[in-house]
Amino acid sequence: MSGVKQMATRQRVSKESSFGRLRYFLDRAILNIRQNLFINLVTVLTISLGLLIISLFLLLLVNLEGVAHEWTRQVQVTVYLEKEPAAQNMTQLLARIKMLQQTDNVKYIKKDDALKRFRDRLKGQESLMEGVTADLLPASIEITLKRGSRDSESVEAFVRQLKQIPGITEVQYGEEWVRRLTTFMQFSRFVVTLIGGFLLISVLFIVSNTIKLIVYARKDELEILSLVGATRFFIKAPFLIEGIIQGFLGSLLALMLLTASYYTFLYNAADFLSLSPTSTGIKFLPPSYLAGIVCTGILLGFIGSLTSLKRFISY
Amino acid sequence: MIQFHNVSVSYQGDAALSDVNLQVRKGEFLFVTGASGAGKSTLLRLIFAGILPNSGQILIDGQNLTRMNRHQIALIRRSIGVVFQDFKLLPNRTVLENVALTLEVLGWGAKDIGKKVHHTLRQVGLEHKMNSTPVKLSGGEQQRIAIARALVNAPKILIADEPTGNLDDFNKELIFEILREANIRGTTVLVATHDRRYIDASHRDFVALEKGVVVEDTRERR
Ligand SMILES: Nc1ncnc2c1ncn2[C@@H]1O[C@H](COP(=O)(O)OP(=O)(O)OP(=O)(O)O)[C@@H](O)[C@H]1O
Numbered sequence: 001m002s003g004v005k006q007m008a009t010r011q012r013v014s015k016e017s018s019f020g021r022l023r024y025f026l027d028r029a030i031l032n033i034r035q036n037l038f039i040n041l042v043t044v045l046t047i048s049l050g051l052l053i054i055s056l057f058l059l060l061l062v063n064l065e066g067v068a069h070e071w072t073r074q075v076q077v078t079v080y081l082e083k084e085p086a087a088q089n090m091t092q093l094l095a096r097i098k099m100l101q102q103t104d105n106v107k108y109i110k111k112d113d114a115l116k117r118f119r120d121r122l123k124g125q126e127s128l129m130e131g132v133t134a135d136l137l138p139a140s141i142e143i144t145l146k147r148g149s150r151d152s153e154s155v156e157a158f159v160r161q162l163k164q165i166p167g168i169t170e171v172q173y174g175e176e177w178v179r180r181l182t183t184f185m186q187f188s189r190f191v192v193t194l195i196g197g198f199l200l201i202s203v204l205f206i207v208s209n210t211i212k213l214i215v216y217a218r219k220d221e222l223e224i225l226s227l228v229g230a231t232r233f234f235i236k237a238p239f240l241i242e243g244i245i246q247g248f249l250g251s252l253l254a255l256m257l258l259t260a261s262y263y264t265f266l267y268n269a270a271d272f273l274s275l276s277p278t279s280t281g282i283k284f285l286p287p288s289y290l291a292g293i294v295c296t297g298i299l300l301g302f303i304g305s306l307t308s309l310k311r312f313i314s315y
Numbered sequence: 316m317i318q319f320h321n322v323s324v325s326y327q328g329d330a331a332l333s334d335v336n337l338q339v340r341k342g343e344f345l346f347v348t349g350a351s352g353a354g355k356s357t358l359l360r361l362i363f364a365g366i367l368p369n370s371g372q373i374l375i376d377g378q379n380l381t382r383m384n385r386h387q388i389a390l391i392r393r394s395i396g397v398v399f400q401d402f403k404l405l406p407n408r409t410v411l412e413n414v415a416l417t418l419e420v421l422g423w424g425a426k427d428i429g430k431k432v433h434h435t436l437r438q439v440g441l442e443h444k445m446n447s448t449p450v451k452l453s454g455g456e457q458q459r460i461a462i463a464r465a466l467v468n469a470p471k472i473l474i475a476d477e478p479t480g481n482l483d484d485f486n487k488e489l490i491f492e493i494l495r496e497a498n499i500r501g502t503t504v505l506v507a508t509h510d511r512r513y514i515d516a517s518h519r520d521f522v523a524l525e526k527g528v529v530v531e532d533t534r535e536r537r
C-alpha cells in the first residue's frame with residue numbers, strides 16, 4: 001500500500017512541472033519522427049512542395065503588384081490654369097490642393113517649363129516648334145495621388161473636390177484609362193484571392209492526408225495509450241508537436257528551394273527577357289512574406305495533425 | 316471494488332451480456348469462465364470502459380462508470396491494469412518502452428520509469444529481454460510483457476483476458492504465479508479463461524457465463 005501512496009505523490013510532483021511535460025512531448029515527437037523517418041520525410045516534402053508552389057505564386061504576385069503599382073503611379077490629375085496667378089495666390093492654391101487627403105504630390109508647371117518640356121519631347125523635329133511661344137501653352141498643376149486613391153471612384157471624388165476650389169476650372173485626367181486600370185486591378189485581385197485560397201486549401205488537404213498516414217501507422221499506439229489512461233491531450237500533444245516540426249522543416253526547405261530557384265532562374269531572367277527597361281528586375285519576397293511562409297508551414301503541420309487525429313481518437 | 320447492476324450489452328442487436336449482476340470485493344482473485352463467445356471478454360471490457368453497457372450500471376470503487384466523462388474515464392483507467400487477449404504490444408518498441416508506456420502516461424520521470432520497469436520485468440522474469448522487441452519473443456514471453464505493462468504501476472485492479480491462451484503447462488503455471496503474487500500485494504485480480512480444468516485444480520472462486528448470462532457463481536455456495 002505504501003508503494004501506491006509513494007507513487008501517487010511522485011505522480012503529483014512530476015505533474016507540477018509543465019516544463020518536464022513539454023520536454024517529454026518534445027522527446028516523444030522527435031522519437032516518433034526518427035522511428036517513422038520515411039513517412040515523416042514524405043510529409044516534410046509534401047509540405048515544402050505545397051509551400052513552394054504557394055511561395056512562387058506569392059513571388060509572382062509581389063512582382064505583378066510592383067508592376068501594377070508602377071502603372072497606377074501614372075494616374076495623374078492635371079489642373080490647367082488660363083493665366084499664371086500671382087505667386088502669393090499660387091502658394092495658397094497649392095496649399096489647398098495639398099490639404100485634400102488623396103493628394104500625394106503636387107507640382108506646378110509654369111508656362112516656360114511647359115514650353116521647355118514640349119521642346120524636349122520634340123527633339124530632332126525642331127521645325128515643328130516654329131511659332132510656338134510660352135503664351136500658347138497653359139500653366140498647369142500636376143497632382144499625383146496616394147496609393148489607395150488611384151481607382152476611378154476615388155479619382156472622380158478627388159476631381160469633384162478640386163473643382164470646388166476657387167480658381168480651378170479645367171481639370172483633366174485619363175478618365176477612360178483610369179477606369180480600365182481600375183477594372184483590371186479589381187479583377188486581378190479577385191482572381192489572385194481565388195487562386196491563392198484554392199492553393200492553400202489543396203495544400204492543406206494533401207498535407208492532412210499525408211499526416212493521416214502517420215497517425216494511421218500508429219493507431220495501435222493511440223489505442224493502447226488511451227487504454228492505459230492517457231488523456232486526449234496527452235495522446236495528441238506529441239502528434240501536434242510532430243506536425244509543427246514537420247511544418248517548420250517543410251517551410252525551411254521550401255524557402256531554400258525558393259531562394260535557389262530564384263537565384264538560378266529568375267534573378268537574371270529580367271535582363272534576359274528584357275521585360276521592361278524601367279523595371280529593376282524580378283524582386284525576391286520581402287522578409288515579412290518569408291516569415292509568413294514559415295508560419296503557414298507550422299500552421300499547416302499543426303492543423304493537418306489536428307484534423308487527422310480527430311478521426312482516430314475516439315473513446 | 317467492482318459492481319455490475321443489471322448490465323446488458325449487445326453488439327449490433329445481438330445480446331452479448333444479459334442482465335448481469337456481479338460484485339467483486341477488494342483483494343479478491345476471481346476467474347470468469349465460459350465457452351468461447353459466452354461474453355467473457357465483453358464483461359472484462361466493461362470494467363475499463365472499453366465499451367459502455369446498453370443498460371445497467373457499473374461501479375468501480377464506488378464511482379459510476381456509465382456517468383463518467385472522457386477525462387474521468389482516463390483517470391480511472393490508470394488504476395486498472397489490463398492484459399489483453401491479443402496482448403496489444405507495440406511491435407516497433409522495445410520491451411522496456413512497451414512497459415514504460417503506462418508510467419509515462421502518469422507523468423513519471425525517465426529515471427524513475429527505468430528503475431520501476433526493471434523491477435517489474437524482474438518480477439515476470441524477463442529483465443534480460445528489456446531491449447529486444449516483442450516480435451522476437453515467444454508467445455509466453457509476450458504474455459508476460461503484457462502482464463508487466465499492466466502491473467507496473469501497481470493497479471488496484473488487474474484484468475487478464477485468457478492470459479494463458481496457447482501456453483504450455485510450465486508457462487501457464489509461471490503466469491498464474493505472477494498473477495497470484497500481484498493479488499498478494501493487494502491487487503484485485505479478475506481472470507477470464509475457458510480452462511475449467513485449471514480453475515478446478517486451483518480451487519479458486521469463479522463465475523461462469525453461458526450465452527451472456529451468469530449461470531454459476533462459486534462464491535454463492537458459501
Ligand atoms: N466487437 C464486436 N462486434 C460484434 N460482436 C462482438 C464483438 N465482440 C464480441 N462480439 C460478440 O459478442 C459475443 C461475446 O463475445 P466475447 O468476446 O465477449 O466472448 P468470449 O467469451 O470472450 O469468447 P472467447 O473465449 O472466444 O474469447 C460473441 O457472440 C461475439 O461474436
Ligand SMILES: [Mg+2]
Nearest residue numbers: 355356400476
Ligand atoms: Mg474473449
